[in-house]
Amino acid sequence: MTPQIELTLKNVEHDREVIERLAQANVDNKLDRYLNMYGKHPDAEGKIKLVVEQSEKGKFAASLRAAFPGENFYYSREDYTNLDDLVNHLFDHLKEDLSSRKVSSVHA
Numbered sequence: 001m002t003p004q005i006e007l008t009l010k011n012v013e014h015d016r017e018v019i020e021r022l023a024q025a026n027v028d029n030k031l032d033r034y035l036n037m038y039g040k041h042p043d044a045e046g047k048i049k050l051v052v053e054q055s056e057k058g059k060f061a062a063s064l065r066a067a068f069p070g071e072n073f074y075y076s077r078e079d080y081t082n083l084d085d086l087v088n089h090l091f092d093h094l095k096e097d098l099s100s101r102k103v104s105s106v107h108a
Contacts, residue, residue: 001035001036001038001044001045001046001068002027002035002046003027003035003045003046003047003048003068004045004046004047004048005020005023005024005027005047005048005050005064006047006048006050007019007020007023007049007051007052008047008049008050008051008052009039009052009053010051010052010053010054011053011054011055012052012053012054012060012083012085013105015052015083016035018083018084018089019050019052019083021090022083022084022087023050023091024046024090025049026087026088027091030091030092030095031091031094031095031098033097034095034099034101037066037101038068038069044068044069045069046066046067046068046069047065047066047067047097048052048064048065048066048067049064049065049066050062050063050064050087050090051063052086052087052097054085059078059080059081060077060078060079060080060081060082060083060085061076061077061078061079061080061086062073062076062077062078062087062090062094063076063077063090064076064090064091064094066094071101072084073094073097075090075093075094077089077090083085
């Protein structure tokens with residue numbers, strides 16, 4: 001399963017390409033193994049919504065919502081100075097939660 005990635009950007013539109021690249025790289029390289037367990041379902045669909053914003057002080061905040069068959073995940077962080085670290089950190093949390101799931105726990 002390859003989830004649909006939706007971005008919402010606030011005051012960081014100029015970094016859209018970077019954020020898109022980071023999100024796609026995380027899905028392709030970090031989550032691919034874990035998302036394959038959902039791929040066994042013929043109508044399996046997934047969605048990842050990433051919201052990133054930059055404050056007037058120049059700090060970044062973001063939230064990540066992921067919805068896969070029978071499961072939903074939510075993470076948020078703020079006060080990051082490095083955009084790459086923030087996006088990667090959110091996907092690290094998703095990977096950790098997905099890795100704790102067993103294939104048998106995924107709804108058939």
